[in-house]
Amino acid sequence: MARRKRVYSRRRINYGRVAFLIAVLVVIILLVMKIFSKNRYISKVEEALEKDITRIAGSISTVSKIDATIYENEGIKYTNQHENIKRIMTFDGSLSEDMDKAGDVKILLENLLISEKTEVTAELPPKDDGYYWIEADIFTKDKVLIFSVEEEYNFDLYYDIENKTVYVKEKYYDEFSKKYNKVKFQGYSVTDEFRNIINSMANTGLDTSGTQIPETDQ
Numbered sequence: 039m040a041r042r043k044r045v046y047s048r049r050r051i052n053y054g055r056v057a058f059l060i061a062v063l064v065v066i067i068l069l070v071m072k073i074f075s076k077n078r079y080i081s082k083v084e085e086a087l088e089k090d091i092t093r094i095a096g097s098i099s100t101v102s103k104i105d106a107t108i109y110e111n112e113g114i115k116y117t118n119q120h121e122n123i124k125r126i127m128t129f130d131g132s133l134s135e136d137m138d139k140a141g142d143v144k145i146l147l148e149n150l151l152i153s154e155k156t157e158v159t160a161e162l163p164p165k166d167d168g169y170y171w172i173e174a175d176i177f178t179k180d181k182v183l184i185f186s187v188e189e190e191y192n193f194d195l196y197y198d199i200e201n202k203t204v205y206v207k208e209k210y211y212d213e214f215s216k217k218y219n220k221v222k223f224q225g226y227s228v229t230d231e232f233r234n235i236i237n238s239m240a241n242t243g244l245d246t247s248g249t250q251i252p253e254t255d256q
Contacts, residue, residue, distance in 0.1 A: 060183065079193075079224070082210040083147050086191040089178035094131040094140040096173040098239060100124045103164040104171070104196055106207070108216045115214040118194070120171065121164070127243035142235050143174050147193065149232040156203055156225035162196060170197040170236055197228070197236055204228050 103121035110116075131140030162169070172195040180187050192213045196205045205223040228236075 063183075077209050077211065079206045079208060079210040080151065082191060083193060083206075084151055086176045086178060086193075087144070087147060087151075089180050089189070091144070091176060092179050092188075093177040094143055095129060095175050095177075096143065097128040098126045098173075098236075098243060099171045100126060100167045100240075101169050101171045101196075102166050104162045104169060106194065106218065108214055108218050110216070115216075117214065117218075118171075122167065123171070124167065126170075126240055139239065142239055143172065146172065146195070146232055146235055147174065149229045149235075150195070150204065150206070150226060153204070153226035153228055153232070156227050158208065158222050158224055159205075160222050162198070162205060162223060165198075165200065168199055170199060170240055171195070172197065172236070196223070198225075202228055202233055204232070 101120040101123050105119045105121070106117060107119065108115060108117045109119065127139065129136040129139035129143065131137055172193075174193045174195070176191040176193065178189050178191070180189070194206070197203070198205065203225045205225050207218060207221045208224045209217075209221045211217045211221075
């Protein structure tokens with residue numbers, strides 16, 4: 039009796055289509071995470087610190103009046119129109135000479151997470167050179183499946199020197215989102231470590247800087 043030879047066909051895997059589907063899945067996951075993630079400011083600080091930080095950059099200044107309103111003029115958005123800004127120092131953690139400064143700013147943010155809440159306020163009262171304004175931009179790198187995802191966080195902290203209280207917005211949005219204009223400031227009673235570090239950084243910076251920023255550069 040003759041035997042029939044079975045012929046098996048092999049399906050070719052379309053790797054291009056597989057890669058495309060994975061990319062779509064990654065985008066969907068990121069969108070879902072963004073939709074359901076908490077937008078509390080303090081939660082975003084915690085989220086940034088938990089990721090793989092590649093760089094911390096920013097500046098520390100004294101200001102007399104805080105204006106964190108998001109303005110728009112002919113399609114261009116801008117903010118931080120504070121009064122009497124005096125730049126104390128800048129820092130960029132990618133530079134070897136600034137690594138200690140960036141490390142100190144990271145410690146300030148870590149201390150913010152364990153600080154106790156105080157009052158919520160719509161505006162902060164004007165005070166001559168009464169606030170330290172800490173700008174901290176954190177750049178992170180994370181992996182979602184096989185893809186590397188980079189993200190940037192922009193944090194602004196306002197430290198009331200007299201009352202030893204630091205203020206941040208209650209909620210976190212994109213840097214130039216007008217939603218910020220409806221968000222109040224949440225105060226936190228700082229830790230001793232926070233107070234010692236910011237005072238040390240400010241005093242060190244004032245020894246070499248402390249120059250006022252011209253109006254055109256604000």
